[in-house]
Amino acid sequence: MSFLDVKDLKIHFPTDDGLVKSVDGLSFGVERGKTLGIVGESGSGKSVTSLGVLGLHKGGPAKISGEIWLDGEELIGASAEHVRGLRGKKMAMIFQDPLSSMHPYYTVGHQIIEAYRIHNDVTKQVARKHAVDMLGRVGIPEPGRRVDSYPHEFSGGMRQRAMIAMALSCDPELLIADEPTTALDVTVQAQILDLMRDLQREFDSALIVITHDLGVVAELSDDILVMYAGKCVEYGSADDIFYRPEHPYTWGLLGSMPRLDREPTERLMPIKGSPPSLINVPPGCAFSPRCPYAERTGGRAETEAPLLAETEGGHLVRCHMDRTERRDLWENEIKPVLETQ
Template sequence: MSDPGLESPPYTEGEVLLSVRNLRTRFVTEGGDVPAVNGVSFAVRRGEVLSVVGESGSGKSVTAMSILGLLPPTARIEADQMLWRGESLLDAGEARIRQVRGAEIAMIFQDPLSALNPMHKVGRQIAEMILIHEPVSKKEAASRAVEMLNLVGIPQPAKRAGMYPHEFSGGMRQRAMIAMAIACSPDLLIADEPTTALDVTVQAQVLEMLLRLKDELNSALMLITHDLGVVAGISDRVMVMYAGRQVEVGTTDQVFYRTRHPYTRSLLRSLPRLDDRGTDALTPITGAPPSLLRLPSGCSFHPRCPLVKERCSKDVPDLNSGGLGHHPAACFYADEVSGDTASVVGGRS
């Protein structure tokens, strides 16, 4: 098992849409090279929801943006493989990447205002997205834009299409951005913290809608979030990242109920529990993620790890270090991580 994040096990049967092997992305800065993503491998299959979870700065967004060619020129992206439906994105030219981005892989960002132009009517922006990628008339594109607004649950979509982004509420703007992202029926939707700025009720509605759209478009969803609580009920698989590396990869049940990495366990313990009767305070994770310019030796989680032992500051664990016969976890002592986290809010039923 050379590449567990990518290969094992084949949890879903769907067509492999995206396959990334050993992605390494660093930024060249005056202070030195910042290794933002360090050896990440994964695959996304049609029909599934893959969630990418980790604290701020763990490399979640950089992973997505490396795939879509959205990083600044200071970024150096290397990978053993980056295949989109069998085609190498590493060898694709800028024009082809632009075509993939939007029409085949669409990205939804946390801040809808970064994607919507305040000067143009919402319907027109969606129609333009369609016109860039598809040989349809302006009239057809305009009516498709209204259809998309309807699909994402915006009431009176024909009227709303003629409005400007500032005339929409926060939740509606988020929906409008999603409508733009799905306008060309992409095979993969990458949603980067799509609900962080929204209140809890709207959050749930937007997540529900993303799942419904995934099914209607027969696509896949890669959901990026710092909140493990959000992913529990909706993901097929979860990939946990820490300081630019994958530390645990498994089905949602494996990651939540048979947790094998102390970092995942700390994330879970900091969530509210279903059996919480108000007597136990939540346990926040102690310390802060390390600076990528000065990563700790050995396991980069060791200064914060409750299970730390002598070996941890010397050797670097990889996803195979947790031992065979289990889902992948980058910890030498994965067997000692107890899994009493089954009652965490939102666990998959």
């Protein structure tokens, strides 16, 4: 069993319009010292998953089922108070928008000290010293002075650093970063990605990075999970996903991005249509209305939901086409177009 093991996680929200199946049967695991990247478009359920793992849906309207094992302990059945005790100490989160996820009335230092003292029985002075240390570790200049600054006095990059300092202050074993660099400029993004990589090595934590940016995932992840409409459509090592992808949705994502590391293309190859509403997920394969190969399945794509099946050494794909056909398409039709561009 991995350090974090999620089995058949379902998070459904009842609404007036129907049941929203934000996460619908998701399983994955992360070891300490390893990074899992979760990729998907908006509404694919990636953020709901992360909040679910942290137990932040408890007490809300969400209907949650499945199992979440963290270091041998099951969290879905655990009480809200118990999970609250783990949050911050054992698992922590870095949110996308540091300005709206920090309290504007309190200094940055105050917010780090508060979190640290909840989990550690220390005096304010000791905690303050720890906060200064952490701010210095994440590369904030003059941490001794900056600890008394308010979030609005920080730039975007510094706020994200402070946020990381806060998340790491209790040395969590599981760290979830939800779009950690989306709000940042590209040069600052590069600094934060380097920082996250260095800190993970130092703290030996399990890291989950949630993002829509395939570049960010490629830089950080060991394993990658591609989500579509609340389900995992492809899972594998970074090499599997980038060099041997087998799901048409993954192909579509790769073809949609203009790339700096290749010769410029004449045209991008977008995926047609737009992501489905999670209230009315298409029957059968959820991706079938947008899939250019749906007719190859002889009608099965519209009626029968494909299963997530292993193709080779831990590489999982949810697709009706058989493996040789997918391999063939990738090698002969998709890859040449992506690479000769």
